[in-house]
Amino acid sequence: MSNIVWHDHAVSKQSRSELKGQKPQVIWFTGLSGAGKSTLAGALEQALAAEGKHTYLLDGDNVRHGLCGDLGFDDAARQENIRRVGEVAKLMVDAGLIVLTAFISPFRAERQLVRNLVGEGEFVEVFVDAPLAVCEERDPKGLYKKARAGEIRNFTGIDSAYEAPERPEIHLLNAGKSVEVLVDELLTALRQGNYL
Numbered sequence: 001m002s003n004i005v006w007h008d009h010a011v012s013k014q015s016r017s018e019l020k021g022q023k024p025q026v027i028w029f030t031g032l033s034g035a036g037k038s039t040l041a042g043a044l045e046q047a048l049a050a051e052g053k054h055t056y057l058l059d060g061d062n063v064r065h066g067l068c069g070d071l072g073f074d075d076a077a078r079q080e081n082i083r084r085v086g087e088v089a090k091l092m093v094d095a096g097l098i099v100l101t102a103f104i105s106p107f108r109a110e111r112q113l114v115r116n117l118v119g120e121g122e123f124v125e126v127f128v129d130a131p132l133a134v135c136e137e138r139d140p141k142g143l144y145k146k147a148r149a150g151e152i153r154n155f156t157g158i159d160s161a162y163e164a165p166e167r168p169e170i171h172l173l174n175a176g177k178s179v180e181v182l183v184d185e186l187l188t189a190l191r192q193g194n195y196l
Contacts, residue, residue, distance in 0.1 A: 016096035020054045024093040025195055026118055029102045030111060030165060031128035032157045033143055034135035036174045036182075037102040040128060043183045045100050053098055053196075058085055060103040073154045079110050086114035093118050098196075106162045124195050126186070127168040132157050134175050169193060 017024045027044070029037040038059050045057045064071070068084055071077040082105050092099045105111050115123040135157065136144040147155035154160045165171075170189045172182055190196045 013094045013096065016094070018096075020096045022053055022096070022098060023196060024096050025098045025122055025124060026089045026093055026114065027098065027100045027124045027126060027190070027195075028089075028105070028111065028114065029100065029126045029128055030105045030168075031174075032130060032132060032135045032162055033104055033155075034138045034140055035128040035130040036179075037104075037128050039179060040126075040172070040174070040182055040186065041100045041102040043179050044186050047183055047187060048098060048196075054096065055098045055100060056092055058088065058099065058101045058103075063103075073160075075107075075154070075160070078106065078154075082107075082110040083113060086110075086117050089114065090117045093122055104156050104162070106156045106160065108163045108165070111165070121195075124170060124190065124193070125165050125168040126170045126172060127165045128172050128174050129164070130174040169195070 013024065027041070029041045031037050038061075041057055041059070045055050048055050063081070063085060067088065068081045071081050082103060085101060085103060089099045089101060111125060115125070130138075139145060143152060143155065144158065146152045147158040156162045170186065170193075172185060174182060
């Protein structure tokens, strides 16, 4: 790494965010598979776009089709997956965007790593909290059924751990509420926290 030198550019993160008229941010959705992360992140992105905000949504499944297509699902691969996504999110924040991410991201240390990559106050952890039984009942991709049958190994919540956030900026209980209600809760919390 001694032959690599950081190159500062004339156009700064501040000037890019001022051009967009917004505060760059990473809004990081975490929770079990089936908790509703992708659904809520997508609905929030639509609401922000309707307000004229410049956003980009990084979704766990979509990222594994390209950037992280070479990774498996053991603990080391999951950590590398989140590290890569964190680096992409950092670049997008530098571009002045509001970046929404929907990843199980089961380990606190990896979520903290991403928080440390961006500036102070530029990371909002959103814990989409749905009980395992509710997630299994929803099972939109049929993954819990496969994991219980032993067809999928290292599945979060079944044979791989999920470390719930201890102090997320936003804690959403997602059991029995509509997407619209949850997005309203999100927008209220984001505004009250001065994240937007």
